Amino acid sequence: xxxxxxxxxxxxxxxxxxxxxxxxxxxxxxxxxxxxxxxxxxxxxxxxxxxxxxxxxxxxxxxxxxxxxxxxxxxxxxxxxxxxxxxxxxxxxxxxxxxxxxxxxxxxxxxxxxxxxxxxxxxxxxxxxxxxxxxxxxxxxxxxxxxxxxxxxxxxxxxxxxxxxxxxxxxxxxxxxxxxxxxxxxxxxxxxxxxxxxxxxxxxxxxxxxxxxxxxxxxxxxxxxxxxxxxxxxxxxxxxxxxxxxxxxxxxxxxxxxxxxxxxxxxxxxxxxxxxxxxxxxxxxxxxxxxxxxxxxxxxxxxxxxxxxxxxxxxxxxxxxxxxxxxxxxxxxxxxxxxxxxxxxxxxxxxxxxxxxxxxxxxxxxxxxxxxxxxxxxxxxxxxxxxxxxxxxxxxxxxxxxxxxxxxxxxxxxxxxxxxxxxxxxxxxxxxxxxxxxxxxxxxxxxxxxxxxxxxxxxxxxxxxxxxxxxxxxxxxxxxxxxxxxxxxxxxxxxxxxxxxxxxxxxxxxxxxxxxxxxxxxxxxxxxxxxxxxxxxxxxxxxxxxxxxxxxxxxxxxxxxxxxxxxxxxxxxxxx
Amino acid sequence: xxxxxxxxxxxxxxxxxxxxxxxxxxxxxxxxxxxxxxxxxxxxxxxxxxxxxxxxxxxxxxxxxxxxxxxxxxxxxxxxxxxxxxxxxxxxxxxxxxxxxxxxxxxxxxxxxxxxxxxxxxxxxxxxxxxxxxxxxxxxxxxxxxxxxxxxxxxxxxxxxxxxxxxxxxxxxxxxxxxxxxxxxxxxxxxxxxxxxxxxxxxxxxxxxxxxxxxxxxxxxxxxxxxxxxxxxxxxxxxxxxxxxxxxxxxxxxxxxxxxxxxxxxxxxxxxxxxxxxxxxxxxxxxxxxxxxxxxxxxxxxxxxxxxxxxxxxxxxxx
Numbered sequence: 029x030x031x032x033x034x035x036x037x038x039x040x041x042x043x044x045x046x047x048x049x050x051x052x053x054x055x056x057x058x059x060x061x062x063x064x065x066x067x068x069x070x071x072x073x074x075x076x077x078x079x080x081x082x083x084x085x086x087x088x089x090x091x092x093x094x095x096x097x098x099x100x101x102x103x104x105x106x107x108x109x110x111x112x113x114x115x116x117x118x119x120x121x122x123x124x125x126x127x128x129x130x131x132x133x134x135x136x137x138x139x140x141x142x143x144x145x146x147x148x149x150x151x152x153x154x155x156x157x158x159x160x161x162x163x164x165x166x167x168x169x170x171x172x173x174x175x176x177x178x179x180x181x182x183x184x185x186x187x188x189x190x191x192x193x194x195x196x197x198x199x200x201x202x203x204x205x206x207x208x209x210x211x212x213x214x215x216x217x218x219x220x221x222x223x224x225x226x227x228x229x230x231x232x233x234x235x236x237x238x239x240x241x242x243x244x245x246x247x248x249x250x251x252x253x254x255x256x257x258x259x260x261x262x263x264x265x266x267x268x269x270x271x272x273x274x275x276x277x278x279x280x281x282x283x284x285x286x287x288x289x290x291x292x293x294x295x296x297x298x299x300x301x302x303x304x305x306x307x308x309x310x311x312x313x314x315x316x317x318x319x320x321x322x323x324x325x326x327x328x329x330x331x332x333x334x335x336x337x338x339x340x341x342x343x344x345x346x347x348x349x350x351x352x353x354x355x356x357x358x359x360x361x362x363x364x365x366x367x368x369x370x371x372x373x374x375x376x377x378x379x380x381x382x383x384x385x386x387x388x389x390x391x392x393x394x395x396x397x398x399x400x401x402x403x404x405x406x407x408x409x410x411x412x413x414x415x416x417x418x419x420x421x422x423x424x425x426x427x428x429x430x431x432x433x434x435x436x437x438x439x440x441x442x443x444x445x446x447x448x449x450x451x452x453x454x455x456x457x458x459x460x461x462x463x464x465x466x467x468x469x470x471x472x473x474x475x476x477x478x479x480x481x482x483x484x485x486x487x488x489x490x491x492x493x494x495x496x497x498x499x500x501x502x503x504x505x506x507x508x509x510x511x512x513x514x515x516x517x518x519x520x521x522x523x524x525x526x527x528x529x530x531x532x533x534x535x536x537x538x539x540x541x542x543x544x545x546x547x548x549x550x551x552x553x554x555x556x557x558x559x560x561x562x563x564x565x566x567x568x569x570x571x572x573x574x575x576x577x578x579x580x581x582x583x584x585x586x587x588x589x590x591x592x593x594x595x596x597x598x599x600x601x602x603x604x
Numbered sequence: 605x606x607x608x609x610x611x612x613x614x615x616x617x618x619x620x621x622x623x624x625x626x627x628x629x630x631x632x633x634x635x636x637x638x639x640x641x642x643x644x645x646x647x648x649x650x651x652x653x654x655x656x657x658x659x660x661x662x663x664x665x666x667x668x669x670x671x672x673x674x675x676x677x678x679x680x681x682x683x684x685x686x687x688x689x690x691x692x693x694x695x696x697x698x699x700x701x702x703x704x705x706x707x708x709x710x711x712x713x714x715x716x717x718x719x720x721x722x723x724x725x726x727x728x729x730x731x732x733x734x735x736x737x738x739x740x741x742x743x744x745x746x747x748x749x750x751x752x753x754x755x756x757x758x759x760x761x762x763x764x765x766x767x768x769x770x771x772x773x774x775x776x777x778x779x780x781x782x783x784x785x786x787x788x789x790x791x792x793x794x795x796x797x798x799x800x801x802x803x804x805x806x807x808x809x810x811x812x813x814x815x816x817x818x819x820x821x822x823x824x825x826x827x828x829x830x831x832x833x834x835x836x837x838x839x840x841x842x843x844x845x846x847x848x849x850x851x852x853x854x855x856x857x858x859x860x861x862x863x864x865x866x867x868x869x870x871x872x873x874x875x876x877x878x879x880x881x882x883x884x885x886x887x888x889x890x891x892x893x894x895x896x897x898x899x900x901x902x903x904x905x906x907x908x909x910x911x912x913x914x915x916x917x918x919x920x921x922x923x
Contacts, residue, residue: 136737
């Protein structure tokens with residue numbers, strides 16, 4: 029058995045930020061970062077466009093807060109948003125001191141660019157590989173601390189809780205297949221979202237909602253899971269993201285007639301140079317819906333991978349593209365054979381981010397003693413019904429750090445967990461894995477088949493536009509898939525790098541997350557932010573200005589609600 | 605199109621002997637090698653082990669050899685490898701302990717070495733609370749070096765690592781560059797001391813394979829040369845190879861040609877008694893065969909003055 033004070037699950041932006049925050053509190057604390065991949069393979073590397081904070085005199089904390097709350101369609105908790113906005117600039121400067129190579133203006137200051145739904149330029153960036161450089165800086169800095177131990181390529185299968193408190197985790201060492209008990213006084217979940225429950229996503233293959241499902245199984249509710257963000261500009265086929273930064277720099281969206289169609293949906297008038305919150309700088313949920321409406325009108329292109337529109341960057345010129353958007357040029361030429369200097373890029377909406385997640389307060393604390401969550405795994409909530417682009421990297425930093433500090437404070441008051449008890453819990457977990465997977469005889473179902481059917485059910489019932497009968501069918505299908513999953517066939521009985529076992533565990537987690545999403549969506553009989561219902565097209569503050577909480581039961585999710593915290597910004601119609 | 609993947613297999617729990625499995629897969633024109641592998645795992649053989657994460661060329665996790673060429677499975681289009689034959693060979697990287705199938709030991713190969721160069725910024729304690737003001741050109745250079753995916757392709761191409769696995773290798777040394785040349789970092793001298801240790805910068809043979817292999821155009825070999833230059837500039841030249849460089853240049857500059865006796869002595873170091881003793885048998889053999897004239901003289905060559913001028917011009921320009 030391994031023993032630490034604080035355990036981080038996940039080594040991406042939030043996890044490493046939390047680990048550093050905890051390590052800084054005291055060199056005597058022992059901190060473990062447990063991750064199913066090497067930290068530098070975490071999905072934070074994929075974030076491109078930037079990270080928002082109030083860095084200039086022309087901006088203000090109130091303005092950033094207002095944009096965020098407005099973007100969230102008033103589902104964000106305003107007290108949490110205020111904390112978030114206030115701590116954001118300090119985090120970005122901290123990162124600069126840790127070596128993040130932010131892009132600079134001529135005067136040497138960190139540059140800011142425009143982003144969707146933001147009233148001023150406030151998105152800091154490191155060219156168009158911002159998440160990549162942030163993760164680099166965090167990963168490098170984390171190595172400075174001797175009291176941060178890493179468990180790379182350890183797959184956490186379950187939280188170990190005893191007596192109403194989290195006491196550690198059970199994790200498979202992927203190298204030798206051994207299930208290890210890792211004891212800790214506090215556990216912080218930083219495993220990202222679960223975009224892979226959908227067939228077409230910008231998310232890495234590793235984003236299977238593990239942390240969300242683990243908390244859910246431990247009795248913690250998942251909050252606001254119905255809110256799934258589609259990013260309007262992914263490459264057809266692969267789903268590779270073309271950053272919102274490309275629109276921030278002035279890119280245009282055009283339908284098959286070469287027409288800037290966003291002006292037909294209340295986002296106009298079109299201008300040559302970008303205007304904040306207008307046209308292509310509208311928020312992601314609205315832009316994705318506009319795309320679908322253009323499709324319905326027959327004004328999109330048709331290709332081998334479905335409908336798409338054009339993202340036109342040609343007017344920006346080669347110099348701007350090379351300096352500000354070099355990676356966009358690289359991705360477009362590598363994956364669709366197009367040089368954006370000379371041709372428009374084909375794009376379509378693609379599943380990108382989950383606003384919902386593990387229910388936490390603004391210190392990352394979940395309603396299970398000793399359990400914390402931060403980043404996309406968590407729902408604080410600052411993103412409400414629709415996250416603004418470039419708020420999520422900042423969220424990883426601010427709430428990663430807060431969760432790290434809060435966990436240290438909590439752990440200080442806790443005694444060491446009983447090793448006997450933990451080993452017993454780990455043995456139970458081993459038996460579960462044996463029974464369900466490793467020593468199970470027979471079994472007919474294929475992992476890939478169930479995964480594919482789940483993804484299709486999610487797209488059909490919980491896509492951009494939703495309606496009652498589709499969602500009911502999806503809920504039903506997910507129940508059946510859960511049933512069929514118990515008849516899964518496991519051929520690989522090896523201990524070393526058994527990737528079939530990890531694939532099965534991931535699918536197991538995804539089925540839980542998918543069900544929480546579908547049921548939360550079915551129960552929200554209104555349209556708000558990313559959740560758009562054709563049968564309930566209006567926002568309904570009277571009945572639904574409240575957070576959804578999905579609790580796990582043997583018969584599927586049980587849904588209840590929690591009030592949204594409103595402080596200074598009263599709900600109003602969300603018009604751009 | 606129908607493709608046959610011939611995949612390297614090794615199962616440490618069976619006999620541990622390497623072999624190959626063949627899989628015939630139907631793929632479309634745009635498919636990548638990773639698409640093929642995922643299809644094999646989903647539909648044909650769940651026991652095949654390989655690594656992959658982002659699946660779109662950002663993260664470096666799926667590095668492997670495709671028809672013996674090291675690359676990322678997720679960006680390698682199948683069509684590019686099947687022009688001559690519909691067969692694709694898949695192997696793990698060279699010279700690295702294989703754990704299972706296409707999975708190899710990243711820790712020993714690269715991560716441990718990267719940690720060894722202390723890859724974190726040591727800022728000046730007295731620095732400002734706010735942002736440091738820096739030109740974007742400086743940041744652009746760092747961004748270029750930091751765009752390293754930790755994919756290991758430079759180490760895979762390195763010609764030193766196959767003969768000396770303990771060499772830090774281009775990936776780790778490029779990481780050292782990133783900090784040596786960051787104006788915010790104050791640990792410069794200490795960093796150069798780490799880089800100049802045995803198995804560090806002086807063990808690079810500048811064959812430029814690392815630069816050829818880097819998928820990001822970071823040019824690791826040139827970065828290693830830059831660290832050496834910097835080490836010379838600040839007078840960290842104590843390593844044997846550094847003394848060898850210095851002596852070589854000094855000898856040619858002064859006499860117009862290489863003084864091999866002096867080179868041997870100065871490379872070992874004139875106060876390095878143990879090193880000098882090691883030279884004695886060689887010196888004795890050379891004398892016995894008449895290759896070291898007695899008395900040992902090293903006259904200037906004709907035109908030595910002009911050679912000296914070339915050196916001086918170069919030195920002025922470098923300043």
